[in-house]
Amino acid sequence: MKKASLLFSFFLLSLMTVMAQNQNQFPSQVWHKGNIFMVDGTALSGLVKYDMDNNLVQLQSETVTTYTASNVATFEIYDETYGGIRKFYSLPYALNGNYETPIFFEVLTQGDNIALLCREYIATDTRGMNNWGGMGMNPFWGPPNFSGYRLAFNYYFLKNGRLEKYSMKKKDLFAMLPGYDDEISLFMRKNRLEHDKRGDLLRIAAYYNELQN
Incomplete structure (x- = not known):
């Protein structure tokens, strides 16, 4: 009985540690279940991580592949940490200067x-x-x-x-x-x-x- 209780306590401690680690990470720092839709119409599914600073999105399946906003039309993720589906679009915008280039935006409502x-x-x-x-x-x-x-x-x-x-x-x-x-x-x-x-x-x-x- 003591052994079972000890194992259960260890399980709870491990679970709390994982939850604490996830809470200390921002959404862009973790992998999410998601889909990527390329400019050529190709649809890809797997674990997705995004980088808004560099306008990159990564797909983890058998390997990790990185795509730029120029190659991606849109992508969506399910944010398991906080709940909810989030959708991002690649749109031309002059972030610095007057030159427009595709960058990622999250759509909140439309x-x-x-x-x-x-x-x-x-x-x-x-x-x-x-x-x-x-x-x-x-x-x-x-x-x-x-x-x-x-x-x-x-x-x-x-x-x-x-x-x-x-x-x-x-x-x-x-x-x-x-x-x-x-x-x-x-x-x-x-x-x-x-x-x-x-x-x-x-x-x-x-x-x-x-x-x-």
């Missing part, structure tokens, strides 16, 4: 009129452990990371076939979503939404698409 996209990056967290890096209370992202770094995002609106970076200023949010200032203001107040949080921006953009229909 409709007939606008789409809200983002690019994540790992930033140094100098604002204290009580700040979740602007993620709000969205359970998709799980607990905060206490390693001194945080997951941060740049947001973009796709309108009329053009990508525009969002400045994270409230006045510019209304400029990005014109024609319904009163309705959006009321919606934000009623639901206690902020203009610079991932989950809140998703809801606001989705609501704007509803207003346009």
